[in-house]
Amino acid sequence: MSAPEIVTSTPTTALESAALVALAAVQDPEIRRPVTELGMVASVRESSPGRLEVVLRLTIAGCPLKGTLEADARAAVEGLDGCAEAEVRLEVMTPEQRRDLQERLRGSRPANPFGEGTLTRVVGVASGKGGVGKSTVTANLAVALARRGLSVGLIDADVHGFSIPGLLGTHAAPTRVEDMILPPVAHGVKVISIGMFLDEDRPVAWRGPMLHRALEQFVTDVYWGDLDVLLIDLPPGTGDIAISAAQLLPTSELIVVTTPQHAAAQVAARAGQLAKQTGQRVAGVVENMGPMTLPDGTVLEVFGAGGGQEVADRLSQTLGAEVPLLGTVPLEPAVRTGGDDGVPVVLTETAASPAAQALEQVAARLAVRPRSLRGVGLPLSPR
Numbered sequence: 001m002s003a004p005e006i007v008t009s010t011p012t013t014a015l016e017s018a019a020l021v022a023l024a025a026v027q028d029p030e031i032r033r034p035v036t037e038l039g040m041v042a043s044v045r046e047s048s049p050g051r052l053e054v055v056l057r058l059t060i061a062g063c064p065l066k067g068t069l070e071a072d073a074r075a076a077v078e079g080l081d082g083c084a085e086a087e088v089r090l091e092v093m094t095p096e097q098r099r100d101l102q103e104r105l106r107g108s109r110p111a112n113p114f115g116e117g118t119l120t121r122v123v124g125v126a127s128g129k130g131g132v133g134k135s136t137v138t139a140n141l142a143v144a145l146a147r148r149g150l151s152v153g154l155i156d157a158d159v160h161g162f163s164i165p166g167l168l169g170t171h172a173a174p175t176r177v178e179d180m181i182l183p184p185v186a187h188g189v190k191v192i193s194i195g196m197f198l199d200e201d202r203p204v205a206w207r208g209p210m211l212h213r214a215l216e217q218f219v220t221d222v223y224w225g226d227l228d229v230l231l232i233d234l235p236p237g238t239g240d241i242a243i244s245a246a247q248l249l250p251t252s253e254l255i256v257v258t259t260p261q262h263a264a265a266q267v268a269a270r271a272g273q274l275a276k277q278t279g280q281r282v283a284g285v286v287e288n289m290g291p292m293t294l295p296d297g298t299v300l301e302v303f304g305a306g307g308g309q310e311v312a313d314r315l316s317q318t319l320g321a322e323v324p325l326l327g328t329v330p331l332e333p334a335v336r337t338g339g340d341d342g343v344p345v346v347l348t349e350t351a352a353s354p355a356a357q358a359l360e361q362v363a364a365r366l367a368v369r370p371r372s373l374r375g376v377g378l379p380l381s382p383r
């Protein structure tokens, strides 16, 4: 769906016209649509020959990415033929302008953009228990998919953990446009977490209905745009939130993360129980913290080996459908440091790290549609 241009400024000189064309290539960093389509260009004026004055309207005064927006707009107009000097000023939208923007973004979108018939591949990442690296795997997969040119969203629904913002190195609060929430973008991934709406030190003791409502809001009130893939970091085990997620996201599939050591029978039983309860397809198993090869070639099996394949086999049996092992990610210090630094290992270590390579391979398998469209690449959305 391409929105008609809404530029509030009418050009009167060739340089003003050229500047408006150039600004159409500048995207709002959160919404990821051209500023000219969002009513964010208040005016473009050639105040004296060769001197451009551009006024942009921010959604809110404290817009976290206003520096980026200003720099992008300046870079777009500065190089234009005939532009000797460019000044970019920022204003803030009036409530009326914000309402217009919200309506524009919402447009004719269904309240739940991930309902039946959605073109987005929705994947919940589950684990039998905590601490197996589920969030780390999810964050890496999201970033690896975004790097492949896909438009990726990530919901941190692990309400007791909220580790996703830290793993992606974002501490930005979501921007609100009226009752619409714009998710921060980290390493190319649109990310939202309940942790972004809470005081850091306050423990969370939410009950099922509150969690359901929060998740519902993430699905309906967050401006996701057109996503190719939406990943959901689910809490460990089978619980209310996993069931809510399956209800709200009826086309969602599951990926199960396990370590080689965890009792395969138990993990498979839990994941199988969840999949049966929700009717979800299990897209595969990722074994994490698998055997690590040391520089001298020795293979160190800190948490054993083979558990992932065993979980996949057992799940295939229980569910009566093939559940593949999507990959084995070795235990590797770079995975942990990448998480601690907020820069997932797939971004920095692809050549040197077997773990990054394994995660890349899992992402590659997720980047194609399952079943009847097997082998067909996901469509690329304009960003």
Ligand SMILES: Nc1ncnc2c1ncn2[C@@H]1O[C@H](COP(=O)(O)OP(=O)(O)OP(=O)(O)O)[C@@H](O)[C@H]1O
Pocket: 127, 129, 130, 131, 132, 133, 134, 135, 136, 137, 158, 161, 163, 235, 236, 288, 289, 290, 329, 330, 331, 332, 333, 335, 336, 337, 339, 340, 355
């Ligand atoms: N392949 C790996 N190699 C080394 N360290 C890892 C690996 N995977 C995860 N870790 C580390 O293990 C710890 C637990 O990971 P993570 O928080 O992702 O687990 P989790 O399953 O999401 O836990 P929870 O569900 O309890 O939040 C983190 O310190 C993380 O950096």
